[in-house]
Amino acid sequence: MRLSKLFKNAPTVNITGLCLDSRKVKKGDMYFCLPGMTFDGHDFIPQAIEKGAIAIVHSKDIIDKLPGVIYIQVEDVTACMNQCARLFYSKPSDKMTMYGITGTNGKSSCANIIKYIRDLKEPCGYIGTIAIEYGKVRIAPDLTTPDTLFLQRKLSDMVRAGMKSCALEVSSHGLSQHRVDGIRFDVAIFTNLTYDHLDFHGTIENYFEAKSILFKELVKEDGVSILNIDDDRYEDLKECSKARVVSYGIDQNCDYRAINIHENAKSTSFDLVYKGQKYPVKTSLVARYNVYNLLACIAALHETGMSLPVILQSCTKIPQIDGRMEQIECGQPFHVVVDFAHTPDGMEQMLRYGRQVAADKGRVITVFGSAGKRDIAKRKVFGELADKYADLIILTEDDPRDENPKDIANQIKEGIQNKPNLFVEDRYEAIRQAIDNASKGDVVLILGKGDEPFMYHESGRVPWTGDNICALECLKASGYGENNNS
Numbered sequence: 398m399r400l401s402k403l404f405k406n407a408p409t410v411n412i413t414g415l416c417l418d419s420r421k422v423k424k425g426d427m428y429f430c431l432p433g434m435t436f437d438g439h440d441f442i443p444q445a446i447e448k449g450a451i452a453i454v455h456s457k458d459i460i461d462k463l464p465g466v467i468y469i470q471v472e473d474v475t476a477c478m479n480q481c482a483r484l485f486y487s488k489p490s491d492k493m494t495m496y497g498i499t500g501t502n503g504k505s506s507c508a509n510i511i512k513y514i515r516d517l518k519e520p521c522g523y524i525g526t527i528a529i530e531y532g533k534v535r536i537a538p539d540l541t542t543p544d545t546l547f548l549q550r551k552l553s554d555m556v557r558a559g560m561k562s563c564a565l566e567v568s569s570h571g572l573s574q575h576r577v578d579g580i581r582f583d584v585a586i587f588t589n590l591t592y593d594h595l596d597f598h599g600t601i602e603n604y605f606e607a608k609s610i611l612f613k614e615l616v617k618e619d620g621v622s623i624l625n626i627d628d629d630r631y632e633d634l635k636e637c638s639k640a641r642v643v644s645y646g647i648d649q650n651c652d653y654r655a656i657n658i659h660e661n662a663k664s665t666s667f668d669l670v671y672k673g674q675k676y677p678v679k680t681s682l683v684a685r686y687n688v689y690n691l692l693a694c695i696a697a698l699h700e701t702g703m704s705l706p707v708i709l710q711s712c713t714k715i716p717q718i719d720g721r722m723e724q725i726e727c728g729q730p731f732h733v734v735v736d737f738a739h740t741p742d743g744m745e746q747m748l749r750y751g752r753q754v755a756a757d758k759g760r761v762i763t764v765f766g767s768a769g770k771r772d773i774a775k776r777k778v779f780g781e782l783a784d785k786y787a788d789l790i791i792l793t794e795d796d797p798r799d800e801n802p803k804d805i806a807n808q809i810k811e812g813i814q815n816k817p818n819l820f821v822e823d824r825y826e827a828i829r830q831a832i833d834n835a836s837k838g839d840v841v842l843i844l845g846k847g848d849e850p851f852m853y854h855e856s857g858r859v860p861w862t863g864d865n866i867c868a869l870e871c872l873k874a875s876g877y878g879e880n881n882n883s
């Protein structure tokens with residue numbers, strides 16, 4: 398693209414790419430010097446030029462300018478980069494129906510439900526923690542909400558691949574760091590706000606402020622904000638939303654309400670009340686929190702033109718979302734569930750669910766840890782929750798980074814008063830012991846990592862079997878077989 402299309406009065410040169418990381422610069426790129434939490438992008442200008450950058454966008458004064466390189470000084474490099482990326486990639490988000498989902502828990506679940514149902518009508522892409530997915534493409538992501546440049550590039554790939562819509566998980570980090578500023582959302586969904594990420598945001602108010610950007614600034618004025626009426630932050634978000642507000646929930650009257658909820662181990666049914674009419678809904682999803690997720694998605698899809706009967710019919714067969722409430726079946730006489738729960742709210746929901754589906758005398762056996770170099774205050778809370786609901790607690794590693802997993806386990810143990818517990822550092826072995834310990838009617842809950850095929854250790858990101866595959870292997874090693882229904 399001609400530089401003059403991005404900046405008035407710029408020289409007539411062609412920019413072949415945009416880059417924010419000097420290590421990844423390619424010949425002909427424009428490099429943006431971003432202020433970071435660890436580094437300052439300005440310090441890597443020489444490296445960027447050496448690797449082939451022909452234009453540098455910076456905010457600080459530069460003394461030793463090199464001939465042949467174009468220097469563009471702006472006040473706010475991040476804002477400028479967002480604008481350039483939007484133009485460079487031809488405003489891809491304007492060519493699709495954009496669903497943005499934010500909240501402490503439920504983003505991946507909602508985005509995957511929307512993708513599944515929307516895909517039945519026309520192609521829908523997905524960007525989030527689990528994958529970047531469109532058509533036959535499936536890429537493992539580094540972040541839930543990628544950086545602006547990568548994000549705009551992927552959205553433009555989606556448009557080229559024929560996607561008509563995209564479900565995008567919008568994390569609070571992504572919002573704070575303006576990764577999605579170049580996107581105008583047709584639909585902004587709020588799932589819930591509970592305790593998380595305070596290591597980054599400092600206070601729950603800052604965390605909420607970050608989430609609210611999606612509703613205050615990024616949803617289109619003629620778009621729609623879909624809000625959970627049962628969450629304490631409903632009124633605040635309603636107040637600040639730029640778009641019209643549609644509500645969903647269970648406890649109070651609202652636009653899309655679920656009543657008469659029946660939860661089973663493998664399915665859920667309820668009546669959807671919409672505009673005074675009742676619609677029976679049956680879904681393959683389980684646990685009450687998924688009723689909330691489903692309501693948010695039904696509202697989002699209906700408000701963007703899909704008919705209610707078509708949406709509701711598809712709810713019966715929503716496929717298993719990888720690593721989210723994933724039931725591992727190998728003919729064993731007890732439940733094994735792998736779930737990505739890694740916040741106090743997510744843990745409590747899962748442990749409660751475990752208690753509910755365990756047979757009368759069945760035990761809840763749980764395996765989990767807590768991530769290293771992340772929020773340490775939640776560790777004791779995890780212990781307290783397990784103490785309240787579980788019968789046997791096996792503590793193990795979970796992305797320890799450069800912390801000692803045993804120290805983390807000891808901090809979790811501070812919350813455990815009454816229940817038997819043990820520490821098994823190796824996660825595979827911990828899952829094996831949980832499964833070996835289980836008997837008829839028990840529930841084994843393996844929490845924290847879901848389907849993630851990696852683990853963060855001191856040495857960096859290393860491959861991990863994945864809790865779901867590990868659990869299946871352990872069941873088979875214990876003599877269960879997929880066709881054995883004993």
Ligand SMILES: CC(=O)N[C@H]1[C@@H](OP(=O)(O)OP(=O)(O)OC[C@H]2O[C@@H](n3ccc(=O)[nH]c3=O)[C@H](O)[C@@H]2O)O[C@H](CO)[C@@H](O)[C@@H]1O[C@H](C)C(=O)N[C@@H](C)C(=O)N[C@H](CCC(=O)O)C(=O)O
Nearest residue numbers: 417418419431433434435436438441540541542544568570
């Ligand atoms: C805390 C955080 O979000 N950090 C993000 C931030 O990094 P940073 O501010 O530390 O950047 P930095 O390393 O100081 O570098 C500043 C600038 O210099 C550049 N640089 C740096 C070094 C170099 O040699 N050359 C160079 O050009 C960098 O590319 C960057 O542009 O900007 C980087 C570039 O976009 C991100 O990769 C990085 O995400 C890190 C890897 C991360 O782990 N983020 C997590 C916490 C995160 O964002 N998580 C959320 C959701 C979590 C959840 O809901 O569970 C997510 O959306 O994934």
Ligand SMILES: Nc1ncnc2c1ncn2[C@@H]1O[C@H](COP(=O)(O)OP(=O)(O)OP(=O)(O)O)[C@@H](O)[C@H]1O
Nearest residue numbers: 501502503504505506526686689721736737738743
């Ligand atoms: N609506 C909800 N309310 C409370 N807990 C939920 C909800 N939806 C999912 N959970 C719990 O949170 C876990 C993570 O779900 P999901 O991956 O959908 O959330 P997320 O917001 O994408 O999380 P992350 O951004 O950390 O990936 C689930 O495995 C489940 O335990």
